[in-house]
Amino acid sequence: MGRDGDAKLLRDDGAFGAFYRRHERAVVTFVGRMVGDPEVTIDVVAETFARAYESRDAYRPEVGGARAWLLGIARHVVLAAWREGRVESEMRRRLGMRVLEPSEQTLRSVEEAVLESEGAVVEAWLADLPADQREAVRRRVLAEEDYGVIARDLECSPAVVRQRVSRGIAALRRDVKP
Numbered sequence: 001m002g003r004d005g006d007a008k009l010l011r012d013d014g015a016f017g018a019f020y021r022r023h024e025r026a027v028v029t030f031v032g033r034m035v036g037d038p039e040v041t042i043d044v045v046a047e048t049f050a051r052a053y054e055s056r057d058a059y060r061p062e063v064g065g066a067r068a069w070l071l072g073i074a075r076h077v078v079l080a081a082w083r084e085g086r087v088e089s090e091m092r093r094r095l096g097m098r099v100l101e102p103s104e105q106t107l108r109s110v111e112e113a114v115l116e117s118e119g120a121v122v123e124a125w126l127a128d129l130p131a132d133q134r135e136a137v138r139r140r141v142l143a144e145e146d147y148g149v150i151a152r153d154l155e156c157s158p159a160v161v162r163q164r165v166s167r168g169i170a171a172l173r174r175d176v177k178p
Helices: 003-011 013-035 038-054 066-084 090-094 104-116 118-127 131-142 147-154 158-176
Strands: none
Touching: 003 013, 003 066, 013 038, 013 066, 038 066, 118 131, 131 147, 131 158, 147 158
């Protein structure tokens, strides 16, 4: 399920839970890496999804993937929290969401998710790229393989590999911009 599938989940009030489950780990990992505190991470993630729910009609799949859209929201929530010294819960209040009191087990699981899922987040970002760009970016950027080696394996020229890497990185940058 790609961008169109995410758009369908967002537009169906009853399916927002599936959207949440699909992207929760990536948002938890992203936020956890930024803030380094499991309790703040839980608050930011809750506020992020509340804001996403509130503004779900603003999501445009043709502009970028849902994960990048969510991470942009999360980034804004984190930056606002740093400025204000607390996580704003305006959307959660408006939506009538209860305040979360995480257990020690929940806090530990958030810490573990942040530590173990960094690779999953990268793969999730790459998943929105076309297969040829995804492979080129994965091998050149993540595995640091030589353009010539990648070109030989993919049966194309090094210039084509460079173009795929460049286009893939440009697409990822567009998706992450706030």
